[in-house]
Amino acid sequence: MSYSTIAEDTRPLHHPKTWVGKYVWSQDHKVIALQYTITAVSVGLVALVLSGLMRLQLGFPGMIQFITPEAYYQFVTMHGMIMVIYLLTALLLGGFGNYMIPLMIGARDMVFPYVNMLSFWVYLLSVIVLMASFFVPGGPTGAGWTLYPPQAITAGTPGATWGIILMLASLAIFIVAFTMGGLNYVTTVLQARTRGMTLMRMPCTVWGIFVATILGLLAFPALLVAAVMMMLDRLIGTSFFMPSIISMGEPLAHSGGSPILFQHLFWFFGHPEVYIVALPAFGIVSDLISTHARKNIFGYRMMVWAIIIIGGLSFVVWAHHMYVSGMNPYFGFFFATSTLIIAVPTAIKVYNWILTLWRGDIHLRVPMLFAIGFIFTFIHGGLTGLFLGNVSVDVPLSDTYFVVGHFHMVMGVSPILVVFGAIYHWYPKITGRMWNKMLGQLHFWITFIGVYLIYLPMHYLGLLGVPRRYYEMGDTDFVPASAQWANEAITVAALTVGVAQLIFFYNLIHSYFKGPKADPNPWGATSLEWQTPQTPPVHGNWGPTLPTVYRWAYDYSVPGAAQDFIPQNVPPEDMAQDHETRGPAVVEE
Amino acid sequence: MSQTTLTQQDHLVTAPNSLEGLVSDWSTDQEVFKKVQWGKAMMWIFLLSDTFIFSCFLTSYMTVRASTTVPWPNPSEVFALTLFGQNVPLILIAIMTFVLISSSGTMAMAVNFGYRRNRKMTAALMYATALLGLMFVSMQAFEWTKLISEGARPWANPWGAPQFGATFFMITGFHGLHVTIGVIYLTIIATRVLNGVYDRNGKYEVVEIAGLYWHFVDLVWVFIFAFFYLW
Numbered sequence: 001m002s003y004s005t006i007a008e009d010t011r012p013l014h015h016p017k018t019w020v021g022k023y024v025w026s027q028d029h030k031v032i033a034l035q036y037t038i039t040a041v042s043v044g045l046v047a048l049v050l051s052g053l054m055r056l057q058l059g060f061p062g063m064i065q066f067i068t069p070e071a072y073y074q075f076v077t078m079h080g081m082i083m084v085i086y087l088l089t090a091l092l093l094g095g096f097g098n099y100m101i102p103l104m105i106g107a108r109d110m111v112f113p114y115v116n117m118l119s120f121w122v123y124l125l126s127v128i129v130l131m132a133s134f135f136v137p138g139g140p141t142g143a144g145w146t147l148y149p150p151q152a153i154t155a156g157t158p159g160a161t162w163g164i165i166l167m168l169a170s171l172a173i174f175i176v177a178f179t180m181g182g183l184n185y186v187t188t189v190l191q192a193r194t195r196g197m198t199l200m201r202m203p204c205t206v207w208g209i210f211v212a213t214i215l216g217l218l219a220f221p222a223l224l225v226a227a228v229m230m231m232l233d234r235l236i237g238t239s240f241f242m243p244s245i246i247s248m249g250e251p252l253a254h255s256g257g258s259p260i261l262f263q264h265l266f267w268f269f270g271h272p273e274v275y276i277v278a279l280p281a282f283g284i285v286s287d288l289i290s291t292h293a294r295k296n297i298f299g300y301r302m303m304v305w306a307i308i309i310i311g312g313l314s315f316v317v318w319a320h321h322m323y324v325s326g327m328n329p330y331f332g333f334f335f336a337t338s339t340l341i342i343a344v345p346t347a348i349k350v351y352n353w354i355l356t357l358w359r360g361d362i363h364l365r366v367p368m369l370f371a372i373g374f375i376f377t378f379i380h381g382g383l384t385g386l387f388l389g390n391v392s393v394d395v396p397l398s399d400t401y402f403v404v405g406h407f408h409m410v411m412g413v414s415p416i417l418v419v420f421g422a423i424y425h426w427y428p429k430i431t432g433r434m435w436n437k438m439l440g441q442l443h444f445w446i447t448f449i450g451v452y453l454i455y456l457p458m459h460y461l462g463l464l465g466v467p468r469r470y471y472e473m474g475d476t477d478f479v480p481a482s483a484q485w486a487n488e489a490i491t492v493a494a495l496t497v498g499v500a501q502l503i504f505f506y507n508l509i510h511s512y513f514k515g516p517k518a519d520p521n522p523w524g525a526t527s528l529e530w531q532t533p534q535t536p537p538v539h540g541n542w543g544p545t546l547p548t549v550y551r552w553a554y555d556y557s558v559p560g561a562a563q564d565f566i567p568q569n570v571p572p573e574d575m576a577q578d579h580e581t582r583g584p585a586v587v588e589e
Numbered sequence: 590m591s592q593t594t595l596t597q598q599d600h601l602v603t604a605p606n607s608l609e610g611l612v613s614d615w616s617t618d619q620e621v622f623k624k625v626q627w628g629k630a631m632m633w634i635f636l637l638s639d640t641f642i643f644s645c646f647l648t649s650y651m652t653v654r655a656s657t658t659v660p661w662p663n664p665s666e667v668f669a670l671t672l673f674g675q676n677v678p679l680i681l682i683a684i685m686t687f688v689l690i691s692s693s694g695t696m697a698m699a700v701n702f703g704y705r706r707n708r709k710m711t712a713a714l715m716y717a718t719a720l721l722g723l724m725f726v727s728m729q730a731f732e733w734t735k736l737i738s739e740g741a742r743p744w745a746n747p748w749g750a751p752q753f754g755a756t757f758f759m760i761t762g763f764h765g766l767h768v769t770i771g772v773i774y775l776t777i778i779a780t781r782v783l784n785g786v787y788d789r790n791g792k793y794e795v796v797e798i799a800g801l802y803w804h805f806v807d808l809v810w811v812f813i814f815a816f817f818y819l820w
Contacts, residue, residue, distance in 0.1 A: 005619050006627055111627040179638060187631045190621045198618045217634065221641035225649060229759070237744040238755035240653060256657040256750060261649055268645075549618070 007107055007192040008546060015539055027113035028539045029098045032120050034430075036094035039120075043127050044087035050079040052498050059491025061472040069471040070158040073142030076469070077159075078134075080145025081167070084273065085174060086127055088415055092280040093178070093216065094123060096422060097185050097209045099430070103529035104206045106194025106547045106569075108540050110184040119181035126173035129166055136162035144469065146270070149241035149262050153234040155248060164234060168227040175220045175227075185213045194528075196549030200304065201568070203527045203553040204297060207304050208283020211311040212276045218315070219272035226265035233257070263325050267318035274411055275314040279307055281418040282349055285371050287553070288421050289353055291525045292368035293360030294564050296554035298352040306345035313342045323391050324398045332391040339389035343382070350379060361557065361564070365523070366440035370421030373448045374414050381410025384459065399469070402462025405455045413451045420447070420504065427508065428518030429529060432536050435515060439507040443500065450497035457486045524565045527553045531567050632798045636805045643809050646763060647816055650756040654820075662748035664818050667736070682818050685728045686810065689768075692721035693807045696775075696800045703796035708788060711796060715779035718803060722772040729765050733758070757817070764813055767806045775799055 016022050023031060054075050057067045067075075098116070102109055110116045133140040142158030143151060151157050152164055159167075189202075189210045202210075229240040233254070241262045242254030290297040297303060319327060319335040353375055362368065384406040388394045397403060420443070428434050466473065466483055473479050521530040533543045547569040555566040615621055622630055654661055665678040672680065699714035736757075740747045746754040778799045787793045 007619065112631065179635070183631050183635055183638075186634050187627055191625065191627055191630050193619050196618050198616055199621070200616065201618075217638040218641050221638060222645045225642060225645035228763075229649065232743065232755065232759060238759075239744070239751050240649065240755060253744065256653075256659060256752060258653055258656045261652050261656075264652075265645060265649065 005192075007194065022539075025117065027109070027117045029102050029110050029113065029116060030430075030537060030539075032116055033095050033098035035120050036090055036098060036123065039124055039127060040087050040091040040095060043082055043131070044091075046131070047079045047082035047087060048498055048501070050075040050082075052495055054079065055491040055494040057471065059488045070142055071139075072471045073144070074140045074158050074163070077142050077145050077147075077167075078130075078140050082130070083412065084145065084277070085171070086130065088277045088419075089178070089216070089273070090123060091419060092277060092415065093185065093209060093213060094120065094181055096205070096280060096284065096419075097213065098181070099426070100205055100529060101185055101188055101209060102192075103532065103537060103541060104203050104527055104553075105189060105192065105197050106528050106542070106549060107188060107192040108542060108546070111187045111192050112184055115180050116184050119177050119184070122173060122177035122180065126170045126177060129173060130170040133159065133163045133166035133170075136166065138162050141167045146263075146266060147230070148266075149230060149233065149257075149259050150243065150245055150254075153230065153242075154245070154252070165231070168231045168234075171227045172224055172231075175224045178216055178220055182213045182217045185209065186217065194546045194549060197528075197568075200301065201549060201552045204283040204286035204300075204303055204307075205280070205527075206283065207307050208279040208281070208286075211307050212279040215272040215279070215311050215314060216276045219269045219276065221269075222265045223269035226262055226269070229265075230262065260322075260325055260327055263322050263327075264319070267321045268315075270321060271318040272311075272314045275310060277411060277415050279311060281374070281415040282307060284422045285374050285418050286349075286353065286356075287525075287527065288367050288371040288418075288425055289356050290554055290556065291425075291523050292365055292371070293357050293362045294524075294556045295356055295360040296552075296556055298355040298358075299348070300552065300554060302348055303352055306348045309345045310342060313338060313345070317342060320389055320394070323394045336389055336391050340386065343386060343389075346382060350375065350382070365424075366435075366437065366444060367421040367425035367523075369441065369444045369448075370417045370424065373444065374417040374421065376448075377409050377417060377451065378414040381406055381408075381414060385410055396465075397462055399467050400462035400464075401458040401466050401468050404468050405458030405462060408458075409451075409455050413455065417447070420444075423508070425523070426529075427511070428522050428535075429520070429532075430536055431512050431515075432518055433511050433515035434518040434522065435507050435511040439503050443503045443507065446500040446503070447497055450493050450500065453493035454490050454497065457490055461486055521567075524563065526551075526555055526565050526567050528568055531569050626792075626794045626798075628798050629794055629801070632801050636801065639805065640809075643764075643812070646760050647812060650760060651816065653752040653756060654750075657750040657752050659750040661750050662746065662753050664820070667741075667748055667753075668732075668818060679818060681728060681732055682814065685725055685732075686814050688721050688728070689725050689807050689810050692718045692725070693804055695721065696803045700797050700800045703782070703787075703793045706788065706793065708782060708785060711793075712779045712783035715775050715782065715796070715799070719772045719775040719779065722768050722775070722803075726765055726768050726772065729761060729768075733761075760813060760817065764806070764809060767809070771803050771806050775803065 014027075016026070022028075026032060026035070053064070053067055054072060056064055057072055098110070101107075138159050138161040140159050141147070141152065141163035143153075143160075143164060147164070147167065153160055157164075189206060193199075193202075229238075232238045233240055233242050237253055239254040239257035241259050242252070242257040243259065244255040245252050286297050286303060317335055317339045319331050320339045323332055323335075357372075384402070388397060388403065388406055424435060424440055461483055462468075464479065464483055466479055473484070518535070520532070520535040523530075528547055528549070529537075531547060532541055548571070549568045550571045551566065551568055553568055555561075555568075557564045558566055614623060668682055669676050669678045670680050671677075695714045696718045699711050699718060702710040702714060736746075736754075741754045741757070743755045743758045745751045778795060781787065782796065787795060
């Protein structure tokens with residue numbers, strides 16, 4: 001059964017001639033990826049500044065006049081929402097997904113470049129709508145990043161007039177943008193791989209992004225529905241989430257709604273969202289570790305199946321965010337069990353990363369430092385997750401800083417470390433230039449040590465019972481004075497780490513103009529994106545013919561080979577004359 | 590491109606007929622769904638995502654219906670019409686459902702004629718499908734008008750729980766939006782079929798992709814009908 005696939009169609013791509021066509025209304029997946037990345041990082045910097053302001057208030061209460069309690073809650077809300085959705089989701093899927101999928105699977109572009117372009121512009125619109133909420137009367141919503149009703153839309157909550165409307169609208173627009181991008185990523189992986197590229201020869205990066213995108217396509221609908229219903233509650237006066245309630249001494253017109261329903265919908269999205277961010281990070285870090293340890297990833301098949309199993313399980317654990325919500329207590333048993341089961345495939349991944357390092361030829365380059373840093377922070381955040389997954393442990397800890405420490409470690413710091421590592425790893429391919437090693441190492445050590453200084457004390461504060469979400473502690477008997485010292489220390493560390501990110505941006509921007517020319521494959525990596533005819537890759541990626549893949553992505557340090565890596569598109573000697581051979585492919589392991 | 594001459598017979602000949610075929614499709618290179626157009630694969634995945642949207646809407650509806658403190662209105666009484674002096678429960682919905690299911694029939698025939706490269710029959714059946722869809726939306730508009738004139742609002746209604754009106758307008762509105770988009774979509778594709786666009790570029794599968802969307806909208810209606818009107 002031989003036929004030529006759509007991907008092999010040799011009709012020339014539509015090459016835009018104008019600057020605007022190449023760099024603004026671009027349909028090239030690589031340009032779209034950079035547009036996504038720059039937008040996501042820019043909005044992420046806003047969220048970083050907000051977190052600095054929050055820390056200033058917590059460390060030195062009342063020092064800055066404009067941080068009122070209302071402003072504090074607005075900062076908390078916007079920081080959380082921006083970081084989780086508009087930075088991490090957009091960066092890992094819109095940024096890395098767009099750049100890496102076609103290059104790694106040997107495609108010329110995404111299957112529908114025009115839809116892909118629309119995806120970015122609609123995403124930009126959602127960011128603009130979100131940012132607009134800073135400038136409307138009442139400011140952005142201060143409902144907390146989970147936007148729980150009834151308080152999210154009742155008077156008294158900051159931004160209940162305009163902020164919440166813009167937030168919900170922005171989320172709905174983001175979901176439209178994500179759907180357009182996500183359909184592209186999934187279809188591209190399924191239908192547009194090159195010859196010889198079986199699913200089980202794809203690098204872990206593609207697997208992570210692929211499964212995360214599927215999760216997104218199935219989880220964001222719940223958020224969309226929740227946003228639509230809350231919007232109707234707020235604008236038209238329906239009572240989906242609003243019970244009979246007395247606000248400011250006056251009974252509201254609502255009655256009979258279910259606030260818990262919102263929490264179920266939100267977390268049916270919210271928990272897969274954790275893995276939408278984590279799975280691409282898992283995939284990328286697997287490739288970084290394997291490449292820089294010059295060893296094949298330990299248990300490749302198991303790594304892939306672990307990603308798929310984690311993805312599946314992530315849909316049946318959402319109510320572990322709701323142990324204290326007042327839902328039926330028997331639910332807790334089911335959700336605690338399913339939550340702890342997720343630890344099994346996750347532990348498999350961690351063991352396999354460590355076993356990949358075991359007796360490897362480890363090169364402690366900057367991307368590898370970040371990858372190893374990730375293993376530390378992820379184990380750390382994962383273990384505290386086991387605490388919080390149990391109902392009886394979660395109930396006393398749920399409203400304390402323990403939770404803040406846990407999820408910043410597992411979902412904030414860990415993916416961000418991978419993002420840094422990945423940017424350092426692929427920067428030479430994307431720009432054709434090399435960054436400064438000294439600055440890269442400085443950036444790593446300040447960031448890595450800094451995040452421990454920030455988040456480790458938070459666990460201690462949580463065990464003391466210091467409540468999260470509070471604007472200031474005031475005179476609280478059970479909170480000892482030492483807690484305030486810890487808060488000051490955390491703030492100093494947080495500001496230091498925040499400012500230290502300037503090193504990173506300086507390094508990237510300076511190297512882009514002044515950095516030394518990079519080798520096309522400086523790390524000696526096997527996967528296809530390093531084998532492009534040009535560096536940086538041009539529109540169409542591969543020149544006249546698509547590459548043919550003969551092996552998996554992890555042929556490092558193969559005994560008897562001339563080099564310590566064999567790229568995926570290098571044919572085996574005995575098949576060198578016969579490039580057309582392509583039966584059901586076998587994965588060499 | 591060889592698949593531009595794809596016919597249904599090709600599908601039958603090459604279709605794997607066992608679990609082995611499934612495994613081999615997923616374990617080979619290039620394409621998981623052999624010879625499936627990108628647009629068709631993408632539409633299937635989109636519909637899977639859209640299924641989750643409607644599932645969330647319907648689950649939310651069931652939740653608020655189960656947890657509301659005021660009795661739920663009786664759909665048989667609310668959705669009744671007085672015809673010839675007789676009070677007939679659910680008659681309008683029955684007709685709407687019949688019309689929409691019929692439109693799936695005409696759509697399926699359009700897809701069949703599309704694969705036979707019968708330009709005129711394909712276009713005619715697609716226009717017929719769009720017309721039936723338009724009838725459905727019109728009847729829905731009539732239903733909304735009638736309920737609104739009787740006092741039903743998203744925030745309150747004369748018969749019971751306020752969530753009745755809220756879920757009714759939201760879910761039928763969202764579905765009606767899908768039908769309306771579908772009518773426009775089908776009309777555009779039918780016009781392109783009639784103009785011979787797909788005879789020239791060979792991409793008659795566009796008709797099937799539009800059909801997938803249309804059948805999905807019909808299928809969703811069956812669930813809305815069962816859960817909202819019959820429960």
